[in-house]
Amino acid sequence: MNNEMPWWASETFWKKTAIWVTAFMFVVLVILTLDTIPQITAGSERVPAYAVINKHIGYEFNDERNMQVPVIGGDAPLFGKKLSEEDAEALVSHGKKITQGRNCMGCHTLLGNGSYFAPDLTKAWLDPGWSSEPEREALMIAFLMNPEENARSFGSGRVMPNLHISEEEAKAVIAFLKWMSSIDTNGFPYNFTVIDKES
């Protein structure tokens, strides 16, 4: 049997194709990455600077984009203290390190990624569960420091265990959560109800 193998079925053709396809796709990915990273660096339009925690943050429907988007409003300093960009970054960073060290992602999702045992924290800062904006900060501190006694569970019996978060740690975590809620996530989570402005 000595049939001629057509060129498009030969080993060398597919070897070259595999190499070129992989290289091409990888280069495209690198170019897209170079375009994306500046757009998600803190201080960009989609991912605000850390000092955004000095401002009021809302989440409103935008007709043009057909989705809910974060809206940065007037001054509303977290815990009544206005921070410089560096101080805000240090606080948010401390908060994020706490979420990593306590492995919050082992129960919760952040930006929808993580575990499914507890509510998504992407917009936790805006959650109506915190009663109203004037009461929010105090309730959040109390909950994080003592989640078992402040449990809601809504009939599920499931509670967040006490993770021994101090008041100072709770404040850093809340700064991180507030900052995260200002990220433009293309309308995720969908149809989210925002906390009341007044009590």
Place this chain on the structure above:
Amino acid sequence: MLEPVELKDFFIVFFSGAMVIMAGALYSLLFAWSKLQSKPWLMVLAYLAYGILFIAVLTLGSAAHLHGYWWWLVIAMLVGYLLAPHGIWKLCVATHLIQKPTQTDDLPHSKKLQSKL
């Protein structure tokens, strides 16, 4: 622009999405089988499976609001799944041409297969 699926269409989206891939596989399977066994009637079933795929893609397209440039995805799936088994089959036959003579002896279908390239 993204138009999210409507609540009432959830099930349709999941179901038609699963059907796209399953009918795609069934079509490929029947297609390859029909060629391999020289049974043309299986080819009728194969294209029937493709017909299911066709309907599933269109259903998915309308329920998931694949309008505008998203329509191209619908076209790509319709054409891509139609042609892929043909291409892969041709590749199968052509790549197996080099099978050494001693080994081809115990390949009952190899002679028939070549005539189909």
Place this chain on the structure above:
Amino acid sequence: MKLNHLNGGQQLAVKYYTVAIILFVAQIIFGLLSGMQYLVPDLLLGVLDFNVTRTIHINAMIVWMLYGFMGSVYWLLEEESKTEIVGLKLGNIGFWLLTTAVTIVVLVFLLIQSGPGDDFTRWFINEGREYIEAPRWADIGIVICMLIFFYNAAATFMKGTWSGISGVLVLDLVALAGIYIAGMFYTPNISIDQYWWWWVIHLWVEATWEVLVGCLMAWGLMKTLKVDRKIVTTWLYIEVALMFGSGILGLGHHYFWIGTPEYWLTIGGFFSALEPIPLVAMVVHAVYDAGARQMKGNNNPALAWLIAHAFGNFFGAGVWGFMHTLPQINLYTHGTQWSASHGHLAFFGAYATIIIAMIYIAVPYIRGQEGIGSNLPDGGWKWKWSLGLLNLGVVGMTIALLISGYEQSFIERAVGGSTWYGYFAAQIHPWFVQGMEWRMIFGLVTAVGLVLLIWDLLTIGKQKQA
């Protein structure tokens, strides 16, 4: 056990396979615990919280699969390179280093669990990022062990002969190790964090791991069905082109909602919709191969698990992946039990199966036999039942999670707007709770299957064949 009749690479492989199975057991035990915590919220509360049991569940999985892959490569190394392994001692050192590191990490996860929000915690206790929770020192240790492994493979092929399969394999290992490094840095910015985190997770399981098992499959087909080398090599290249052609930019299906620009909705939607194509292509090829030659395998369990791999990969990755990959629907399914349903079927179907097949290929040689005959004294009931129970268990869990996930995407996401209250409205819904109950029942089926599997691996072919 005497292993002197095996070649050096194979002796190493036996070690890796052994640890892989032990970690598989750990994965299942901790999976059962996390599953129970959904049903009994007080279970081990404050002792081993859900985040601890879950972290061990998924980390044990990643690590046992890596052990399985390394074992498989060591198993075929000398045969494929036609020479002796260059660094047997080094390979042994690497094995013990890695195993010590894994043991320490698991003990720290179990006993210390968490730490304050400082750099020490991230370096020595827990990094707190799903799948790569291992602290930084262990990351570095893992990379060193991977480099030893990589050196052993590459240098052995260098000394002996290269083939198409070994070429793809070695390049793929470079990519696999390189991608891991993308996850090894700290940033306060959660969007950038998750951008690179997905490089590790997605580009592992949907690109480099798929190609790695493609190499194993190519080699397995040559071994079990005596397919011509040139043909399997050509098909390996075709698979690489299709996998990387769709999978690299398919990464975009994780960039819909993490802060990344809107064009990712389009890129992720289009390219990940193409990802099932290589899996469908394999269907045609498998039919061709099965029909064009008589199946006279001398290792039925291995062949059966290879077939389970083909189906599992197709359904878990292809069908279950496609169902939630378009952004129009992923908006509601993102981060629900939907993802868990897909994750279980895909990881088990695509990867657990083929590693089990590779172990079955090795077992008769370890016992000094040529193959596993079809006339086992007990009719082979153990391998047949373990195959059946493991697959039934995982498929059952997948469907149970699918029902819970469907309900969750409805009640929590679409109607409830993903608030704290909306989340729990979905969690207490009867569909959800029943889904969790059935997941446990099928989880137990899976566990029984695993016990049988181990029993079978330890005994198959030990008695004289009838």
